[in-house]
Amino acid sequence: MKVLLTGANGYIGRRLKHRLLQEETIHLRLFVTHKQTLTLQERVEIFQGNTFDTQSLDRALEGIDTAYYLIHSMASHNYRELDRKSAQNFLDACIQAGVKRIIYLGGLGEKKSASEHLLSRIETGEILSSRPDAIQTLWFRAGVIIGSGSASFEIIRHLVEKLPFMITPKWVNTLCQPIAQSDVIEYLTLAAFLSAHENVMIDIGSETMSYKHLLLGYADAVGLERTLIPVPFFTPKLSSYWLTIMTPVPYSIASALIEGLKSEVLLTNENAVKLFPTIHPLSYREAVNATVEEIKTAQVLSRWSDASGEAWETDHANLADAVFIDRQIIPLGDISAKKVFDTFCSVGGKTGWFGFDWLWVMRGFIDKLFGGFGISRGRRDPTSVRIGDSIDFWKVVDLQENQRLLLFAQMKLPGKAWLEFLIKDGKLYQSAYFYPQGLAGRVYWYMLIPFHFFVFRGMANNLIKKSK
Numbered sequence: 001m002k003v004l005l006t007g008a009n010g011y012i013g014r015r016l017k018h019r020l021l022q023e024e025t026i027h028l029r030l031f032v033t034h035k036q037t038l039t040l041q042e043r044v045e046i047f048q049g050n051t052f053d054t055q056s057l058d059r060a061l062e063g064i065d066t067a068y069y070l071i072h073s074m075a076s077h078n079y080r081e082l083d084r085k086s087a088q089n090f091l092d093a094c095i096q097a098g099v100k101r102i103i104y105l106g107g108l109g110e111k112k113s114a115s116e117h118l119l120s121r122i123e124t125g126e127i128l129s130s131r132p133d134a135i136q137t138l139w140f141r142a143g144v145i146i147g148s149g150s151a152s153f154e155i156i157r158h159l160v161e162k163l164p165f166m167i168t169p170k171w172v173n174t175l176c177q178p179i180a181q182s183d184v185i186e187y188l189t190l191a192a193f194l195s196a197h198e199n200v201m202i203d204i205g206s207e208t209m210s211y212k213h214l215l216l217g218y219a220d221a222v223g224l225e226r227t228l229i230p231v232p233f234f235t236p237k238l239s240s241y242w243l244t245i246m247t248p249v250p251y252s253i254a255s256a257l258i259e260g261l262k263s264e265v266l267l268t269n270e271n272a273v274k275l276f277p278t279i280h281p282l283s284y285r286e287a288v289n290a291t292v293e294e295i296k297t298a299q300v301l302s303r304w305s306d307a308s309g310e311a312w313e314t315d316h317a318n319l320a321d322a323v324f325i326d327r328q329i330i331p332l333g334d335i336s337a338k339k340v341f342d343t344f345c346s347v348g349g350k351t352g353w354f355g356f357d358w359l360w361v362m363r364g365f366i367d368k369l370f371g372g373f374g375i376s377r378g379r380r381d382p383t384s385v386r387i388g389d390s391i392d393f394w395k396v397v398d399l400q401e402n403q404r405l406l407l408f409a410q411m412k413l414p415g416k417a418w419l420e421f422l423i424k425d426g427k428l429y430q431s432a433y434f435y436p437q438g439l440a441g442r443v444y445w446y447m448l449i450p451f452h453f454f455v456f457r458g459m460a461n462n463l464i465k466k467s468k
């Protein structure tokens with residue numbers, strides 16, 4: 001079976017790729033917007049493109065039997081419109097290419113009470129299912145996914161771990177049916193082999209519980225005592241700001257998710273049980289335990305922030321022409337290039353930034369106030385990195401073994417910035433590049449010169465010391 005997996009760099013996509021590769025009868029083709037985010041593997045083809053470039057879609061869909069649609073454009077402000085267009089292009093191209101089945105994962109919820117984010121997920125499903133005469137669509141719908149790196153789960157985790165007391169708005173009483181990430185992946189995998197030929201909507205989830213019980217259940221699973229103090233208001237704006245500050249998600253995602261908490265997200269059909277009798281979804285407690293174990297053992301395969309999303313500048317060929325450059329050069333002496341490479345590849349997250357970490361934390365806090373990511377995204381893994389990983393408010397855009405790590409700044413900035421660690425001719429070159437935007441960009445750079453002087457010098461020196 002020839003299978004196309006779109007969104008293969010995303011949270012669900014990366015995990016599904018792993019699982020599909022265990023199926024020997026499947027020949028897998030991945031569709032990603034940036035080819036360099038994935039490493040070449042046996043039995044896998046990688047196609048670069050996007051759903052707004054219909055030629056790239058046509059190429060990727062040639063000879064495909066089953067196509068997974070795991071795309072959404074949540075990072076863009078007009079994501080609803082983009083998602084509609086993307087789904088329509090995908091449907092048309094699948095029909096044109098003679099694809100037999102589309103498998104789509106969207107969100108649970110009713111159209112009449114759906115938030116803007118959920119509406120976009122529903123519209124996508126409706127578009128993909130709109131031509132049953134020409135192509136079959138299996139439309140899965142899931143609520144909160146419990147898994148390390150899932151945005152909703154990361155919110156629960158950060159709130160519970162950071163706050164002994166929580167003033168909880170009315171939305172904590174809304175009911176939902178969470179599902180373990182591993183179950184989602186299993187449903188999606190088995191869907192490729194399903195014998196049904198007509199369109200089916202398949203709601204997936206485990207036990208019914210309120211968001212309050214999600215929070216308390218997580219606290220209980222990790223052995224924390226937590227107290228919730230209920231207030232009878234919804235406070236969507238305040239809640240979104242609060243989540244932005246206390247958790248790794250930026251305001252855009254926090255507000256979209258909070259808006260969705262007003263209405264119940266419960267299963268409306270039993271198709272999952274009927275069509276997939278071998279899957280017995282994990283309970284919430286089991287799902288949390290599995291997730292905690294994944295984090296503890298550094299087995300996190302993907303995170304919500306790994307998808308390319310907004311502000312990923314791929315063109316970094318002309319960094320040397322940047323208007324402002326801060327460069328620190330230090331000879332490696334007798335330290336091997338590998339040691340230095342491993343050290344700078346562990347930057348960020350719990351390791352910190354090799355000195356003046358409190359300044360980075362402050363910068364992260366300011367970033368959060370301006371709606372950015374802040375530094376609480378941390379790292380997927382304490383030591384290993386891959387292109388496309390997020391590290392605090394940076395994105396890994398280039399990685400060359402024992403030579404180079406290039407980070408693109410995703411923080412809110414009046415311009416574009418990169419941070420490069422490069423080993424060349426027995427020396428470490430640590431360079432910060434900045435392309436300012438207008439006067440504000442220039443003022444920003446000059447204001448930070450005193451900080452840069454200490455921060456970047458300290459960073460390079462401490463990095464070498466740590467390598468040693």
Ligand SMILES: NC(=O)c1ccc[n+]([C@@H]2O[C@H](COP(=O)([O-])OP(=O)(O)OC[C@H]3O[C@@H](n4cnc5c(N)ncnc54)[C@H](OP(=O)(O)O)[C@@H]3O)[C@@H](O)[C@H]2O)c1
Nearest residue numbers: 007009010011012032033050051071072105106145307308
């Ligand atoms: N994660 C959850 O908790 C959750 C819960 C319920 C339902 N779902 C549903 O599951 C599906 C997948 O979600 P996810 O969390 O895995 O999303 P994600 O991590 O944000 O990934 C979205 C993917 O979409 C791709 N993409 C965006 N625009 C594209 C375009 N124009 N052309 C090609 N690719 C494009 C991105 O590719 P690049 O990275 O290559 O740019 C990215 O990999 C969504 O429909 C979502 O509603 C997710």
